[in-house]
Amino acid sequence: xxxxxxxxxxxxxxxxxxxxxxxxxxxxxxxxxxxxxxxxxxxxxxxxxxxxxxxxxxxxxxxxxxxxxxxxxxxxxxxxxxxxxxxxxxxxxxxxxxxxxxxxxxxxxxxxxxxxxxxxxxxxxxxxxxxxxxxxxxxxxxxxxxxxxxxxxxxxxxxxxxxxxxxxxxxxxxxxxxxxxxxxxxxxxxxxxxxxxxxxxxxxxxxxxxxxxxxxxxxxxxxxxxxxxxxxxxxxxxxxxxxxxxxxxxxxxxxxxxxxxxxxxxxxxxxxxxxxxxxxxxxxxxxxxxxxxxxxxxxxxxxxxxxxxxxxxxxxxxxxxxxxxxxxxxxxxxxxxxxxxxxxxxxxxxxxxxxxxxxxxxxxxxxxxxxxxxxxxxxxxxxxxxxxxxxxxxxxxxxxxxxxxxxxxxxxxxxxxxxxxxxxxxxxxxxxxxxxxxxxxxxxxxxxxxxxxxxxxxxxxxxxxxxxxxxxxxxxxxxxxxxxxxxxxxxxxxxxxxxxxxxxxxxxxxxxxxxxxxxxxxxxxxxxxxxxxxxxxxxxxxxxxxxxxxxxxxxxxxxxxxxxxxxxxxxxxxxxxxxxxxxxxxxxxxxxxxxxxxxxxxxxxxxxxxxxxxxxxxxxxxxxxxxxxxxxxxxxxxxxxxxxxxxxxxxxxxxxxxxxxxxxxxxxxxxxxxxxxxxxxxxxxxxxxxxxxxxxxxxxxxxxxxxxxxxxxxxxxxxxxxxxxxxxxxxxxxxxxxxxxxxxxxxxxxxxxxxxx
Amino acid sequence: xxxxxxxxxxxxxxxxxxxxxxxxxxxxxxxxxxxxxxxxxxxxxxxxxxxxxxxxxxxxxxxxxxxxxxxxxxxxxxxxxxxxxxxxxxxxxxxxxxxxxxxxxxxxxxxxxxxxxxxxxxxxxxxxxxxxxxxxxxxxxxxxxxxxxxxxxxxxxxxxxxxxxxxxxxxx
Numbered sequence: 001x002x003x004x005x006x007x008x009x010x011x012x013x014x015x016x017x018x019x020x021x022x023x024x025x026x027x028x029x030x031x032x033x034x035x036x037x038x039x040x041x042x043x044x045x046x047x048x049x050x051x052x053x054x055x056x057x058x059x060x061x062x063x064x065x066x067x068x069x070x071x072x073x074x075x076x077x078x079x080x081x082x083x084x085x086x087x088x089x090x091x092x093x094x095x096x097x098x099x100x101x102x103x104x105x106x107x108x109x110x111x112x113x114x115x116x117x118x119x120x121x122x123x124x125x126x127x128x129x130x131x132x133x134x135x136x137x138x139x140x141x142x143x144x145x146x147x148x149x150x151x152x153x154x155x156x157x158x159x160x161x162x163x164x165x166x167x168x169x170x171x172x173x174x175x176x177x178x179x180x181x182x183x184x185x186x187x188x189x190x191x192x193x194x195x196x197x198x199x200x201x202x203x204x205x206x207x208x209x210x211x212x213x214x215x216x217x218x219x220x221x222x223x224x225x226x227x228x229x230x231x232x233x234x235x236x237x238x239x240x241x242x243x244x245x246x247x248x249x250x251x252x253x254x255x256x257x258x259x260x261x262x263x264x265x266x267x268x269x270x271x272x273x274x275x276x277x278x279x280x281x282x283x284x285x286x287x288x289x290x291x292x293x294x295x296x297x298x299x300x301x302x303x304x305x306x307x308x309x310x311x312x313x314x315x316x317x318x319x320x321x322x323x324x325x326x327x328x329x330x331x332x333x334x335x336x337x338x339x340x341x342x343x344x345x346x347x348x349x350x351x352x353x354x355x356x357x358x359x360x361x362x363x364x365x366x367x368x369x370x371x372x373x374x375x376x377x378x379x380x381x382x383x384x385x386x387x388x389x390x391x392x393x394x395x396x397x398x399x400x401x402x403x404x405x406x407x408x409x410x411x412x413x414x415x416x417x418x419x420x421x422x423x424x425x426x427x428x429x430x431x432x433x434x435x436x437x438x439x440x441x442x443x444x445x446x447x448x449x450x451x452x453x454x455x456x457x458x459x460x461x462x463x464x465x466x467x468x469x470x471x472x473x474x475x476x477x478x479x480x481x482x483x484x485x486x487x488x489x490x491x492x493x494x495x496x497x498x499x500x501x502x503x504x505x506x507x508x509x510x511x512x513x514x515x516x517x518x519x520x521x522x523x524x525x526x527x528x529x530x531x532x533x534x535x536x537x538x539x540x541x542x543x544x545x546x547x548x549x550x551x552x553x554x555x556x557x558x559x560x561x562x563x564x565x566x567x568x569x570x571x572x573x574x575x576x577x578x579x580x581x582x583x584x585x586x587x588x589x590x591x592x593x594x595x596x597x598x599x600x601x602x603x604x605x606x607x608x609x610x611x612x613x614x615x616x617x618x619x620x621x622x623x624x625x626x627x628x629x630x631x632x633x634x635x636x637x638x639x640x641x642x643x644x645x646x647x648x649x650x651x652x653x654x655x656x657x658x659x660x661x662x663x664x665x666x667x668x669x670x671x672x673x674x675x676x677x678x679x680x681x682x683x684x685x686x687x688x689x690x691x692x693x694x695x696x697x698x699x700x701x702x703x704x705x706x707x708x709x710x711x712x713x714x715x716x717x718x719x720x721x722x723x724x725x726x727x728x729x730x731x732x733x734x735x736x737x738x739x740x741x742x743x744x745x746x747x748x749x750x751x752x753x754x755x756x757x
Numbered sequence: 758x759x760x761x762x763x764x765x766x767x768x769x770x771x772x773x774x775x776x777x778x779x780x781x782x783x784x785x786x787x788x789x790x791x792x793x794x795x796x797x798x799x800x801x802x803x804x805x806x807x808x809x810x811x812x813x814x815x816x817x818x819x820x821x822x823x824x825x826x827x828x829x830x831x832x833x834x835x836x837x838x839x840x841x842x843x844x845x846x847x848x849x850x851x852x853x854x855x856x857x858x859x860x861x862x863x864x865x866x867x868x869x870x871x872x873x874x875x876x877x878x879x880x881x882x883x884x885x886x887x888x889x890x891x892x893x894x895x896x897x898x899x900x901x902x903x904x905x906x907x908x909x910x911x912x913x914x915x916x917x918x919x920x921x922x923x924x925x926x927x928x929x
Contacts, residue, residue, distance in 0.1 A: 522874050526842050529871035532894045534789035540896035541796065582896075589894040596873075 150198030278326025407461025445486030813846030
């Protein structure tokens with residue numbers, strides 16, 4: 001675009017001046033217009049496309065002011081006029097170079113005209129124009145530029161540099177560009193740069209700078225032009241921000257968002273979709289599902305839906321469909337497809353919005369599974385189960401067990417509300433009175449949220465058969481805690497009830513028998529003692545009478561043989577009889593006492609407590625001190641674990657065992673008794689070991705029996721109830737007794753009792 | 758002797774001014790026992806009058822002045838030796854009825870019986886017997902027990918029954 005006119009062969013000064021001015025004018029005009037064209041006019045300078053550098057597709061509706069068009073028209077007009085005039089002068093100059101004076105006059109006129117015209121062009125052109133020398137000192141500018149610089153007229157700029165103007169801040173920047181252009185000789189076109197206005201504001205420029213060369217092609221300065229693009233820049237930035245924001249919105253959206261054209265190509269897509277398809281948004285554009293989705297069936301389905309939406313031009317909602325991601329995993333989505341109808345009524349694009357419902361789908365599947373499990377559990381349950389809905393306690397579910405307990409009937413058993421319950425589910429209280437419908441456990445669960453546990457009731461079936469049931473019921477609440485239903489579970493306990501009743505009856509009988517037996521014992525003891533009192537009492541009288549009789553006989557006179565007979569009776573016959581009668585009486589008395597003790601041991605109530613057994617044994621040994629010394633026994637008591645029992649009775653147990661050991665000691669060796677104990681789970685086992693006579697195996701089970709004696713002849717003393725009492729007491733403590741024994745060596749008596757807590 | 762503790766009704770008084778001796782009433786269905794008690798009391802030197810009843814009904818008739826048999830006299834003192842197991846009315850019931858009567862309840866009652874059932878012992882004391890003695894089977898012990906009862910009856914003061922209305926005609 002650089003001017004290359006001129007004729008180096010001209011000789012006359014006037015002609016040279018004339019030609020120079022002419023060339024200058026023509027050159028200026030061409031330069032300015034050309035530069036402007038370069039700078040401003042772009043292939044797309046249509047009324048809707050001022051912002052030519054941006055992608056036309058992105059901003060199809062930028063509203064440009066028509067003022068700019070006027071500016072172009074003016075420019076074209078002025079530029080053309082200048083060129084034409086310049087050309088004519090040049091031609092005239094060349095053709096009439098001989099008429100020097102006339103030419104000089106005409107040239108002067110032309111110079112004046114061209115100057116005025118140039119000035120007019122400069123001041124009218126809707127752009128800032130300036131030119132500088134090689135040192136970036138301003139040689140001139142147009143009016144708009146002067147005003148931007150805060151000057152009144154263009155003349156004021158001459159001789160100044162950027163450093164002295166309003167944009168001092170950017171001066172170095174500008175000058176650097178100047179140097180670059182001048183040194184390289186290459187224009188720098190249409191670049192953006194900031195400028196500080198005289199008022200201190202910040203505006204944005206689009207600047208172009210070209211080098212100015214003399215006829216020898218030497219760069220002699222720089223010429224520049226710029227326009228204020230602040231508004232456009234801001235608008236563009238605003239648009240950019242908006243675009244970024246919208247991008248962000250659709251990319252942040254968790255679901256898929258895309259627009260497809262008639263061929264199914266993605267025109268718009270968000271990041272979620274791109275990621276699902278394993279690619280980027282920009283890569284997705286222009287491609288179709290088929291390029292990313294490995295499942296042809298899905299692709300075909302999507303395509304069918306797309307076509308349908310565009311053909312019918314009505315939105316379509318697909319509640320559930322599969323989509324295969326790039327990683328091969330299948331997800332479930334819910335999709336809405338909306339046709340995008342152009343203003344002219346055609347429809348070539350659609351918007352699809354999808355949400356990934358895989359999680360929900362899984363939850364639903366899990367729920368279904370749970371429901372199936374619960375249904376199976378309810379159906380298989382051996383207990384009757386009814387489930388009723390609020391608010392009317394309408395029975396929704398009755399499982400086979402429930403129907404089984406209820407028995408065969410034609411009456412409806414489900415779908416009925418509580419007002420009909422009592423008609424179809426006849427339920428009685430344990431006392432036989434009918435249950436009012438609203439007081440049934442199920443009704444109370446639904447109506448009052450009440451929980452029933454192990455309530456006993458009777459269900460009467462069609463045949464009038466009564467089944468005892470144990471009933472549990474409770475409300476079913478929703479997340480807010482409101483009762484939405486109730487459940488009742490009842491099991492048939494008729495058989496158990498019968499067994500329980502029988503057992504209770506047996507226990508009652510047993511108790512009665514026990515009482516009778518005890519009364520019998522007491523009556524017997526009284527009645528058996530009464531004759532004994534007489535026997536013993538009168539034997540004593542008899543002895544006294546015999547003594548008196550002996551005195552009388554001694555004084556009496558009688559024959560010797562008769563006296564001998566009498567003496568024999570008095571000193572031998574009667575005393576022997578008396579001794580037998582008395583001994584038997586005592587024995588009888590002892591048996592009665594023993595019997596009474598055993599009878600009573602079953603009656604005393606147990607006061608259970610933790611027993612310090614070492615201390616208890618110490619007391620037992622102390623109270624038996626006399627017998628132990630008599631028997632010359634050595635008693636050893638090891639440290640013992642504690643147990644739980646009644647102190648008096650457990651004392652009795654060990655007293656009897658020690659007493660027993662001393663009673664049946666082996667006279668041929670010193671008696672040794674050892675008491676040991678060990679914990680064994682939740683019970684403790686004690687052992688009383690002796691080196692006594694021992695018990696033959698055939699007698700071992702008999703020793704626990706009432707009045708059992710090993711050797712009745714020798715064991716006169718005692719009541720024969722010691723071990724019987726031991727067993728009775730230990731068994732009342734839920735304990736156990738047993739023994740190990742070897743005749744001639746000794747015995748070990750074991751007592752197991754509950755361990756102390 | 759199996760006596761547990763002295764009950765109310767027997768008060769030790771000075772032996773210096775004995776009023777006329779209390780009549781000892783023996784309620785005992787067993788003739789042997791009754792004979793032994795008499796013998797032992799005599800041996801112990803007790804010379805109080807003794808009246809024996811063979812069952813509870815006979816005793817109640819005497820005390821409450823009913824029936825055709827002998828009746829107690831007003832203004833006299835009595836001491837009762839009571840057996841428990843007797844025909845018709847047993848000792849516990851006798852005790853209950855005696856204690857329900859405003860006057861008769863004052864008579865000191867020594868229960869003398871073969872039973873040692875603690876429930877019976879409790880019941881008798883609860884009803885207000887003065888002393889509960891289990892008859893020892895052993896002859897010497899029995900003798901000793903009765904001897905002591907005899908000694909006790911000599912030094913114990915027994916209240917007069919209906920003592921203040923002797924002038925009034927007896928109620929039928």
